[in-house]
Amino acid sequence: MRLEKYLVNCGVGSRKDIKKIVEEGRVKINGLVTLNFGLWIEEDRDDITLDNRHLEFKTLRYYILYKTKGYITAVKDDRHPTIMELLPGWLETKDLFPVGRLDKDTEGLLLFTNDGDTNYKMTHPDKKISKKYYVELDKPISEGDIKDLEKGVDIGTHICLPAKVQYIEQNKIFLTIQEGKYHQVKKMVGSIKNKVSYLKRVKFGNLTLEDMKPGELREIFLKDIIL
Incomplete structure (x- = not known):
């Protein structure tokens, strides 16, 4: 090498x-x-x-990226820009892959690693790793809507586990879930007759975006990840 x-x-x-x-x-x-x-x-x-x-050579590596809009969570795609294009040129990306996914129009925390065991533990439904989102809504959210989300809403193909809602103001909330169904946050908001206008994941397990700027990559260590 x-x-x-x-x-x-x-x-x-x-x-x-x-x-x-x-x-x-x-x-x-x-x-x-x-x-x-x-x-x-x-x-x-x-x-x-x-x-x-x-110096100790790192066989297993861990990074968090502050993903910006416009990139799909894929290692390769022939039609759309991927999150791999957001990674700096100096980074050795050959064996890295994203843990979970964020939609093309969703911003926020995305974990990268080459550690298959950690990927399994962070994404398997039985592990119930929490994911916290900052959500802006098209319409004001009511107390009843919040109670529905916290009880667990039906998104058509799945009845969601109870969520945690932190009210910020009329059309802004923090929403914490323990699942990762396709478009889950958007579907949950749709179930209360509302729509997501902006979505950002701010926390994944024990990992946060604290002091990070959009597009920034930060190396972390296994001890930083609560599994």
Whole structure:
């Protein structure tokens, strides 16, 4: 493996960052400084350090993206732009996949990983991982509507589990659900004779968008994810 790719997978930074770091003589291979970021290394045998600190190659990786509108949740599509196009060029994306999905017109938190076990635990219905959305509605929501959502509404093909609703103002709420049916939030709102005008996922399990900007990607660790 090239040293550059190894350092990317260790979370050191972008390829531009890595080139500068290596050229500054801060990286050592088996105790010897190298200025060649394209050098081939044996990740299982060579000892790689940055500023004399041992680096651990990350076989499993985790990132959260603040998804923006206009992108479908797919790794590849011939007709529409995909969320993979939102990922920075320095990121090694070959084995990454999104956990769950967000609609093309929905913004918010999307988890990426190459860890199949975590994907299963975060998306399997039996795990009941919560998902919190900020929802703007076409019409004001009533107390009765809120009670209906909190009891569990019928969306035609499925009776939803009870949801949690936090009232913000007449046509704005936070809606927390523990399922992930196709277009579920939109269908739930439709069941109370209303319509979603804006939708953003702000929390997924223990992960949040706190201090993130639209389009931003952030590396996280397995310990950050409550399963």
